[in-house]
Amino acid sequence: MTDLHSEYLGLRLRSPLVASAGPYTGDLDKLAELQDAGAAAVVLPSLFEEQIEHETSEIDRLFSAHADSFGEASSFFPDIDDYNTGPDTYLALVEAAKDRVDIPVIASLNGTNIGGWIRYARLLEDAGADAIELNLYTVAADPARTGVDVEADQLELVALLTGEVKIPVAVKISPYYSSLASFLVGLQDAGASGVVMFNRFYSPDLDMETLDVKPKIGLSTQAELRLPLRWIAISRDFLHISIAGSTGVHAGRDAAKLLLAGADVTMMTSALLFHGASYLSNIEHELTEWMRDHGYRSVSEMRGAMRRDAVADPTAYERAAYIGNITSYTSRFLHAQPIHLHKR
Numbered sequence: 334m335t336d337l338h339s340e341y342l343g344l345r346l347r348s349p350l351v352a353s354a355g356p357y358t359g360d361l362d363k364l365a366e367l368q369d370a371g372a373a374a375v376v377l378p379s380l381f382e383e384q385i386e387h388e389t390s391e392i393d394r395l396f397s398a399h400a401d402s403f404g405e406a407s408s409f410f411p412d413i414d415d416y417n418t419g420p421d422t423y424l425a426l427v428e429a430a431k432d433r434v435d436i437p438v439i440a441s442l443n444g445t446n447i448g449g450w451i452r453y454a455r456l457l458e459d460a461g462a463d464a465i466e467l468n469l470y471t472v473a474a475d476p477a478r479t480g481v482d483v484e485a486d487q488l489e490l491v492a493l494l495t496g497e498v499k500i501p502v503a504v505k506i507s508p509y510y511s512s513l514a515s516f517l518v519g520l521q522d523a524g525a526s527g528v529v530m531f532n533r534f535y536s537p538d539l540d541m542e543t544l545d546v547k548p549k550i551g552l553s554t555q556a557e558l559r560l561p562l563r564w565i566a567i568s569r570d571f572l573h574i575s576i577a578g579s580t581g582v583h584a585g586r587d588a589a590k591l592l593l594a595g596a597d598v599t600m601m602t603s604a605l606l607f608h609g610a611s612y613l614s615n616i617e618h619e620l621t622e623w624m625r626d627h628g629y630r631s632v633s634e635m636r637g638a639m640r641r642d643a644v645a646d647p648t649a650y651e652r653a654a655y656i657g658n659i660t661s662y663t664s665r666f667l668h669a670q671p672i673h674l675h676k677r
């Protein structure tokens with residue numbers, strides 16, 4: 334019997350397969366489907382800082398408090414209303430999700446500025462969330478602010494948020510930090526119980542007819558798995574908090590790779606949107622088969638078995654691998670027969 338039990342943020346899970354924040358996890362029927370398909374936990378779609386700050390008076394009413402001041406309500410994006418209908422409704426979603434499924438429900442907040450919205454985390458805890466995921470999605474576009482400034486603010490935010498609640502807080506990050514390893518240690522020191530590597534950043538496109546800047550969301554591909562794979566393998570050595578591997582998990586083998594690198598759980602959105610919620614059971618089946626075929630009896634046995642310090646050549650995850658890769662690629666092309674695209 335293969336033992337899939339996993340631990341994430343101090344929560345004991347039936348497997349390492351978690352549904353990440355996305356359209357499915359905001360729908361109660363889909364949450365039930367995900368649970369039936371074997372999801373070990375679910376992360377609800379994010380509630381955005383802007384939404385909370387926009388309704389500061391509402392939050393004040395909810396707290397019936399007055400002392401802490403909220404920051405200036407920043408620009409509010411009406412589009413968000415189509416995704417989440419606001420702080421009140423979000424609390425209702427957490428409660429309803431807890432009623433509907435037995436697996437852990439992780440609430441998600443998306444914000445980067447220090448402000449009164451942080452207090453909202455306590456309401457999520459009271460509503461029954463098992464943990465909070467803080468999604469640090471930001472585009473550092475201000476030339477006057479250095480990487481050190483941006484990171485210091487984010488770490489302070491994490492410390493404030495973790496101080497606000499008793500439930501564990503995971504931080505979902507992008508790979509775009511100048512020294513990711515050091516930032517990860519900073520998150521650990523700031524009190525995060527886990528990190529989610531990585532969020533996907535969506536880059537806008539231009540509509541060449543209307544000359545508008547168009548938002549563009551595409552789903553991930555399996556090839557994107559290699560970025561979290563590298564960073565999880567590197568950081569498993571110095572992080573003692575939980576690691577969730579996210580982006581590019583489309584098959585059981587992908588999940589196995591991230592676990593071998595050192596992830597405690599793997600998360601999925603795109604694969605489920607492509608194939609439906611029930612696809613999660615295929616991923617579990619493939620993962621179990623792979624483990625059985627390769628002699629792993631439990632997830633805890635395989636976790637980190639291929640982290641940087643455990644492999645024969647630890648530099649394979651670093652710069653040396655780049656040099657090796659480009660030399661072997663170049664020599665393969667120099668000695669290969671040219672491909673003739675057109676018949677003579």
Ligand SMILES: Cc1cc2nc3c(=O)[nH]c(=O)nc-3n(C[C@H](O)[C@H](O)[C@H](O)COP(=O)(O)O)c2cc1C
Pocket residue numbers: 353354355356377378379380441443468505531532533550551552553554579580581582600601602603604
């Ligand atoms: C339509 C859509 C909506 C998403 N909404 C959220 C969200 O609200 N909060 C969040 O942290 N991530 C959100 N994500 C990102 C996913 O949770 C996930 O991190 C990302 O898609 C990479 O994982 P994947 O390769 O399994 O898709 C969203 C992704 C998609 C495609």
